[in-house]
Amino acid sequence: GQNIDQPTEMTATEGAIVQINCTYQTSGFNGLFWYQQHAGEAPTFLSYNVLDGLEEKGRFSSFLSRSKGYSYLLLKELQMKDSASYLCAVRDHQTGANNLFFGTGTRLTVIP
Amino acid sequence: EAQVTQNPRYLITVTGKKLTVTCSQNMNHEYMSWYRQDPGLGLRQIYYSMNVEVTDKGDVPEGYKVSRKEKRNFPLILESPSPNQTSLYFCASRGGQGVGEAFFGQGTRLTVV
Numbered sequence: 001g002q003n004i005d006q007p008t009e010m011t012a013t014e015g016a017i018v019q020i021n022c023t024y025q026t027s028g029f030n031g032l033f034w035y036q037q038h039a040g041e042a043p044t045f046l047s048y049n050v051l052d053g054l055e056e057k058g059r060f061s062s063f064l065s066r067s068k069g070y071s072y073l074l075l076k077e078l079q080m081k082d083s084a085s086y087l088c089a090v091r092d093h094q095t096g097a098n099n100l101f102f103g104t105g106t107r108l109t110v111i112p
Numbered sequence: 113e114a115q116v117t118q119n120p121r122y123l124i125t126v127t128g129k130k131l132t133v134t135c136s137q138n139m140n141h142e143y144m145s146w147y148r149q150d151p152g153l154g155l156r157q158i159y160y161s162m163n164v165e166v167t168d169k170g171d172v173p174e175g176y177k178v179s180r181k182e183k184r185n186f187p188l189i190l191e192s193p194s195p196n197q198t199s200l201y202f203c204a205s206r207g208g209q210g211v212g213e214a215f216f217g218q219g220t221r222l223t224v225v
Contacts, residue, residue: 033213033214041218043202048213087155095168099170100157101157102154102156103154104152
């Protein structure tokens, strides 16, 4: 099975940096995704890691350590529009289908 | 424009009245799936399909059916809806072998009374 953990809520200040952590346990790890979801809307893709290390994409970066079962999403220069839920998802190839399994999400509130 | 389209966006229905939520994608993706999202539980997979006429159960399939007669369409069927199926539903599609990021539909908010 899969076990994906991330904090439920976080608050950060506009202009600051925030790090959202995700730990996972899965038997057929085949990549980790981060999605952003504004309330009532569809999740949208932010980043993808399959090898260890840091992937940078503008204000967003994501890090993966496969040996530790750990990832984080780093958001820099926070803006009010970054207030959203951030979903960590693990792709698992165990069934041959490469299904995506999601954590419960971290609700980030950016305050002025 | 690449997109996944779900209909309806909002639906209120009564217990036991069969309903279908449609999902269509224009990216020629082989892999499609349905999720439900509930507070505190996150996105949970209901059913997925790796290609036409190939479907399989996800983590929470009870009370749902799907079909994949064409590559672009993947409807979700609730034969006899119950109040515990009140939820926010998302359809998603991905490229071959499920590789690459998932593209999500706009969501369907279903209330069963």
